Amino acid sequence: MAFFICSREWREKSDWYRYFAENVKGSKRKNRFPDIIEYRQQAIKDIQFANASFDLVVSSLALNYVADFAQVCHKIYACLTEKGQFIFSIECPVFTAHGSQDWCYDSSGAKLHWPVDNYFNESPRQAEFLGHKVTKYHKTLTTYLISLLTAGFSIARLIKAEPADYLLDKIDGMRDELPRPMMLLVLAEKT
C-alpha cells in the first residue's frame, strides 16, 4: 500500500493529484476506486497512521512547507513496513536559502548567477508560487539528511535533479536548470 503526499499549491500541476481529483475526490465525480484509494486533505504534520501501514511513501514538492522535518521523518518511518521506501522531491537548500527565488541580473537584464545567503539560518521564507503567497521553511541539507538517518532510514539514492540533454532546447527555461540546482530527490529506505 502506498501513501502519496502533495502540497495544496502544487496540486493543480501534479499528475497524481489530477488523478485523485478526477477519480476520487470531486463531489461531482465518482470515486471509481473507493475500496483502494482514500483521499485526505490535512496538514502533513498531523498525519497519523498505524505502524507499518505502507510499503511506499512518496512526497512531491510538499516538504518545503513543513517546519519540523525530523517529526515527519519519525512519523513516516513508523508507518512504513520493513524495507519500505520513502521517496521525496524538495526544492533544494541552495534554491531556498536566499529567499528571493530569483537570479541576480546584470544591468541589461541578463542572468548573472544564483544568489545564496543565510544558508544556515533555518527559518520561514515568504515566496510567490503558482500565483499563491506561500511560506516555505528553509532547511539545510544537513537537517534533511540527519533527520532521515536519525529516524532510522538509510539513504539509498540522492540526486540534485539535472535536465537531460534532449530537454534543454525542447522545454522553455530548461537551460536555467543548469547553472544552479533547484530540486533535490531522495530515496530513503527503512532498514
Place this chain on the structure above:
Amino acid sequence: MAFFICSREWREKSDWYRYFAENVKGSKRKNRFPDIIEYRQQAIKDIQFANASFDLVVSSLALNYVADFAQVCHKIYACLTEKGQFIFSIECPVFTAHGSQDWCYDSSGAKLHWPVDNYFNESPRQAEFLGHKVTKYHKTLTTYLISLLTAGFSIARLIKAEPADYLLDKIDGMRDELPRPMMLLVLAEKT
C-alpha cells in the same frame, strides 16, 4: 590500521601532516615510529593497497583535486575492511561551482551574497589557495553521493559544516561561514 589522505596545498595547515612532517618524513628528522607509520607522497588516483588493508580512511580537503571521484571510491572501498569507515571533508559544490571562490559585493565593498553558477558543469576550476595556483575539479553533490553508493558504501552521516555559536566572535571571518556552506563532511561505511 588507518590511511590518511592530505593534499599538497593543505599540508602546511594540517595537524596530522605537521605530525608526519615532524615525526616521520623530514630527512633531518627521525621517524620516531617507523614500524607503525609510513608516509607516501603520490597522486591520490594512483593509490594502490591490498584489499582490506585499513579499518579507516580519512581525507582532509584533498578530494577536490581529484578528477574521478568514482575511481577513488572504488579503490578506497576495496582497501577497507568490512564495516570500515571512510571519512572525508571537501569544499562543497555550492562553494566550488562558480569558480571565483569569492562573494558578490555591493558598491561600498560589503558582502551581498555567494554566487552559484555552472553548477552542473563538472569540470576544472582554477583557484588561488594558500598562495598556490591550484586546479580543483568541481563535482555535484549527486556525483559525490552516487559514487559512494555505487562503490558499495552506505552514507552514515553527512553534514555541511556550520560554525558553533561560541566561535562566531572568537575567530576572525567565522561569521562568513553562516551565509553559505563551504565544507561538506561525510562518514561513509563499507557495509
